[in-house]
Amino acid sequence: MKTKIVIFGLGGVGGYYGGMLSHKYENDPEIEVYFVARGQHLQAIKEKGLKVITEDGSFVTHPTLATDNVSEIGTADYIIISTKSYDLDASIEQLKPCVGADTVILPLLNGIDNTTRIRRMLPDTEVWYGCTYIVGRLNAPGVIESSGNIHLVHFGYENWKTDVRLRFMEQVMKDAGFDARLSFDILSVIWKKFFFISSTASLTSYFDVSFGALLTDDTRRSTLTGLLNELLEVAHAEGANVDSSVIDDVIRQLEDLPFETTSSMHTDFKAGRSTELNTLTGIVIELARKHGIDTPIYNKVYAGLKKKATA
Template sequence: MTKTKIVIAGIGGVGGYFGGLLAKQYCDDKEIEICFFARGQHLLEIQNNGLKIIKGENEFVANPIIATDNPKEIGVADLIIICTKSYDVEAVVHQLLPCINDKTFILPLLNGVDSNEKIQKILPNNTILSGCVYIVSRLKQPGVIENMGNIQTLYFGGDNISDKKLKHFETIFKQATIEATLSQNIATIVWEKFIFISPTATATTFFDKSIGEVVTENHIEKVTALINEVKQIAQANNIEIAENITELTIHKLKSLPFETTSSMHSDFKNKKACNELQSLTGYVIDQGLKHNIETPIYVEVYNKLKKLNR
């Protein structure tokens, strides 16, 4: 097989950790090139000192073949993994057009379930894969990514799962010690994560509390209502989900470290101009209107957060 070029766009908690594993594995490989698309001080640190990855007591420094904010320096890629925030996805795809031809696969690993649709509108002739990850990782400081959890799994798939290139990508991931799975049921996996992440982000931001605090008796009723509302949206979209998804989601929330919170909550606390309110909360309301499903708790929470976001 000819040389494979993989671009990771967005070297934060997700892109930095998985991109770091890929860059470490293939730093001297003649058949696989790993490139980072980043910006600012973070990019300068990577260019000068490499990307440090910390997981517990272990750490290593990864060096991609190129780290740049200029897509023209990268050239056409076989696979672009987009790990930015959901509100940046369209801008990033437009920036990366010099890296894309009609054979380039795009794999968004973002919170939310509408990224594929947004990307497909920009790239109607490309294969847009679906994917999601479970990981607790963050950009600790420029040039440093810290994985703080005990789970780091990546799922991806598409309409044609038998495509040899998808199997090739899965092999590349696994050889880099990434716990990757090419799945025939990727829609279910992505939506079941959304049923977890949307109520979590919405509740932690609404209550301005950690996950441990929002699953206490004082707030569990509202959290459960949020889960049940988004579950109805998944069912209206003909997504197969576990019958006991509500109980599974609450159990997952209670199993997380007490102080864990969501990236949307962090963005609100830090008064960032952009956040994931529309993709994680507003999207559920929009889908409810589309399918004639009432989402009163989402509407209540969204309206309050919208006011805070002004």
Template sequence: MHIVIIGVGGVGGYFGGKISNSGQKVSLIARGKHLQAIQKNGLHIKSIDGDFVANPFKATDSIDDVEKADLVLICTKSWQVIEAAKLIKPILHKDTIVIPLQNGADNAEKILSVLDHKHVLGGLCKIYSKIEAPGIVSHFGHQPEIVFGELDSSETSRLHLVKKVFDDAGLSSVISQDINADIWKKFMFIATVSGLGALSRATIGEMYHNARLNEILKQTAQEMYKIAIAKQVNLPESIVENIMHFIGKQPYDSTASTQRDIMEGRPSELENFNGFIVKEGERLGILTPVNTFIYSCLQPAEAKARLAKN
């Protein structure tokens, strides 16, 4: 199979590097100094599980240089998903599978606004990773895992074709029986800690062990749960308690990538996290005061970051 990775940051770099390092045919779509370093020296992965250097079949910034793909992993930020879906149209054949792996609750829906449903699976990943320097991706926490499945929860043969790609790369992966619920479980965790972490400038451990911040984390997640239920996502009543327990098990000094982006003045996924909950609450007639407060406080800094980038 020919696997194409769109976005070679912490997520796309790690998973694309692992798949390429297993001898499979991988093309990376990257840009700038990061791309130049990969083209010159390969993609260096620094991992708590062992370092390695991947030499992909191709690394380029032009989709015109890429052969037809059997599997596309979209690993951009959430706000770039629609653009990425438009970008890959020329490399799709009738059976190409497309899986979004970034954070967010509605990435599959965004792709479906551009591509035919026959191409799209739902997906998510679990990993702490980042670009450390051009050509170098650092995996510094969590046992990496990919979860994916059909959006209608059906069992299909192509799911096992995709799983073989991950298995052959030595990656932990799970075929989900309800990928929409699994996406929301991941979303509730990452969006809960990201916004409040950026606002408080505290690590996940500091927030969890501070009684008042712990309560705000819980209230943030409870509002997200109400939105999910209104959208008919199949989540258990215990989900908020489960999320809080999961937050408590994270490394004390860990922070989410969106929190780091906001704190360092870069464009972030704020709109796709707390902003998404606020907008869905308005659409559905559900009050989201905690998410609204977090989003409103962070939005001016987000606007400045995006203005500076442009």
């Protein structure tokens, strides 16, 4: 039996990882890679294949099938989801025809509650935890570009009785050429990434500045550290295994990035597109309320961004 891997969402993240998987296994008799995309992007892939521009060069790959109709795929063994978090519920509904008794779902999208949300919708399906560090973008229909030379995927699952499948997927991804790491404490890894994503997406959007500018102004810098301290209290209440060093880690990450780099949420706000405000900022307030924790900075930032979103 062939292993069927479906990539749902072919933006900067899914396009890069899906492209690498398709390129590696294009002529492999054991593994089939399917793309789910839409619109002009899908049409370009169907006509010319997916072009992936990497730091080391570029290639064009043709998946087993690219489609916007998942019933053409049949039951998947593994589904990697890399949509925007605000599209997650609709994506799961669309994917249901691909989900069988032994299907595994791996979400690779921003947010802290993606696995929980999917499990709520598909209670009988094995859903792993995952997060990724990558700088990727959709340059044009059918063209993905990766920059920054980081392609790191962390993933894991509480139930290690599925160790064979976890190890299999780790090897499949490594063989495709990116840095896949199976984690025995995946929730801590996801929380640590969320500290960076939530704080920087919220504040670059709120102040309308780049990553670097969050650190060059006293008000912005103190807002950042205050926000991170609020998040630390929420994370501890949620049982996350993180300590206060995560705050210094976020600041170091910002210092290491090019000054003018910004968050995708900030870019979406500037372009007037839908944003991940609720899943990156609002979720913290929601979790804080659950535990009776006061988050005045998050509340102020969220209210400001809600106003901006409706302006």
